[in-house]
Amino acid sequence: MKIELTDAQWLSEHAEVSIAELAELSGLSPELLRELVEYGALVPVNAQDPINEESTQWSFTVECVVAMRAASRLREDFALDANALSVALTLIERIHGLEAQLQNLRSQFPALRVKR
């Protein structure tokens, strides 16, 4: 059997995405995404004061695509509304930050132990 070889692309290589693209890639509606921005669970990269700016002007990093895909799964599997979803997203982001810190500390922690 011939095995095809595909190049994996860096996710962060791509340009930033608009709210319409984010909606399409995550499966969440633009209205829900706007709500998440209002609650602060989703932050556009280019907006100083997102609530008072036109949402069509917002752009998001591709990391947001990953986060919003998780959001879409959570919303569907737990039947979450926008409010509950933004709490969950905020907590998940904090957990990711803590895990990164923990990983960083762990890697500096000697693995050597006195053998008895």
Add this chain to the structure above:
Amino acid sequence: MKYKDYYEILGVPRDATTDAIKKAYRKLAHKYHPDVSKDPKGEEKFKDISEAYKALKDAQARAAYDKLGSHRPGEDFQPPPDWGRQFGDGQFSFEDIDLSDLFAGLGGGGRGAHARGGKLPIPGQDYEVTAPISIEDAYRGTELDLNLSVPEYDGQGHVRRVPLAFKARIPKGVTDGERLRLPGKGGKGLNGGPNGSLYLTIALQPHPLYRATGHDLYLDLPLAPWEAALGASVEVPTLGGAVRLKVPPGTSTGQKLRLGKRGLPKRHEGEGDLFAIVQIVVPASPTEREQSLFKELADASTFNPRASFPTGDGK
């Protein structure tokens, strides 16, 4: 087709109310949902739980499932002869499909559900796969063998499981948790819709020597007490081959000695660093000669390693 007992998966009796089914599903979802749970088997378990719930929460799908009869889990079975006509469009082939594929079309809505026979272009599903790779492979780049079993839909929405095997070229310089995208390698689009993507999440595997954080690597560097005290030139293994590291005199445990640019390569240019963390180790069973030399040192030295402790009379 293999039978799965959806009631047993959710831990509810066959006559459970829709509400009881929902409660049982939620309880299990809290425990095993891969975005919430750290259970390594969570993802696999949640797939079953979610599949069971999708079939049982919807009255029509549940009736269809109940009509399949009760079989032992894993038992090969055929649905009753008129089942397909009653619940589908009668065109099912029951040979190479999974029970979940059968219900994906029935329950309506939800992930995995596909509109059947419509003319609208439907983009293919995206898949997410974790790719375990070694630190060496992250350093050099690698080709990863992927073997997936994916549902494939034809124009009428009929489904069959097909094995999908291909290689993915992983560029050098990926870090733990990095996401990569294989465009067009997800589910096939229908009616001219674009194919989905396959998303890979890199999971660096534990290494006997190195621990990675981002592009930096950490390595324990065991030193003999005299090497640490007097300084030494020691050979240190790096991913690019062994290098000599100068340990300055008076080095203590826990000090980090940096080997610049000996970590993982970065995407565009540059490399992370390798840090050797000093560990002073002593011979577990010193010879008599070693013991007497240590004794001599102990008698001659005025060094107080615990100078930072408060002085007291030891009571």
